[in-house]
Amino acid sequence: MEIRGKAAVITGAGSGIGQAVAVRLAREGASVVVVDINETGGAETVKQITEAGGAATFVRADVTVEAEARRMLDAALQKYGRLDILHNNAGIGVGAPGYPIADPARWHLVIEIDLQAVILGTGLAAPIMEKRGGGVIINTASMAGLYPHRQDAVYGAAKAGVVNFTHSLGFWEQDKKIRVNCVCPGIVDTPMVRRGLEQAQAHGMRSWMPAKIIQPEEIADAVHMLVRDDSLYGCSLEVRPTGRKIVDPRPAPGTRR
Ligand SMILES: NC(=O)c1ccc[n+]([C@@H]2O[C@H](COP(=O)([O-])OP(=O)(O)OC[C@H]3O[C@@H](n4cnc5c(N)ncnc54)[C@H](O)[C@@H]3O)[C@@H](O)[C@H]2O)c1
Secondary structure, X not given: OOXXXXXXXXXXXXXXXXXXXXXXXXXXXXXXXXXXXXXXXXXXXXXXXXXXXXXXXXEEOOXXXXXXXXXXXXXXXXXXXXXXEEEEOOOOOOOOOOOOOOOHHHHHHHHHHHHHHHHHHHHHHHHHHHHOOOEEEEEEOOHHHOOOOOOOHHHHHHHHHHHHHHHHOOOHHHHHOEEEEEEEEOOEOOHHHHHHHHHXXXXXXXXXXXXXXXXXXXXXXXXHHHHHOOOOOOOEEEEEOOEEEEEOOOOOOOOOO
């Protein structure tokens, strides 16, 4: 998809990966709806974009609440007259002391934000995009959704759900002209990771920071690629410090699953 002139809704865009993606897509010429529950972070992202000459607006919305998820998508239509790209990116981890000691309310929230809100946002955006002739949905999963994740099994389970959900919607490319892909980052240098590390240290848990850490801009590069490349749908893009790998579970042409 050509990005210039398109409208993108990016959740969790007040910090870390979402902020880097918002800045990147705006630089490529998209108008961006910056969605977050953190107003200060959201305002900072909008400032960075507009000061660089781009177009952005902030919507305070909790992605787990249907009415608020609808409102963030409506904002793209009202402000920019279109909705072409949705990046379901907002997410949290269980954090120390971890499963199963942590309050069950915490891991319910992880499943709600990291998985259910992705399903909700995708389901609300699909009819809007289909009516307009198509679109692109990118979900932020994680390497934790592709491989065992001993530090946070609940987070890993939620992200594995996002991976399979994404792979399972590959057929929307033909049916609805909506390409759904996910990005699976390794450990990225964001406030989420820094907070997690501090909490882990405070609880005497083993440190898990790798020798080389990925920068949020590298994930923005990967998301940019997934938006641009019309041949990719129903795929995961792993992003490691050492490079990228596409996980493409689509059946070979001529076969059916
Ligand atoms: N940082 C990493 O190493 C890493 C690796 C793999 C995947 N991820 C995923 O990337 C995504 C972004 O993570 P990050 O590292 O940039 O974290 P971050 O904490 O820096 O940013 C996440 C943003 O999401 C927002 N958010 C949280 N709950 C929300 C809700 N209910 N509604 C709306 N916004 C909400 C937060 O306010 C925050 O601004 C998450 O889905 C995370 O699981 C991160």
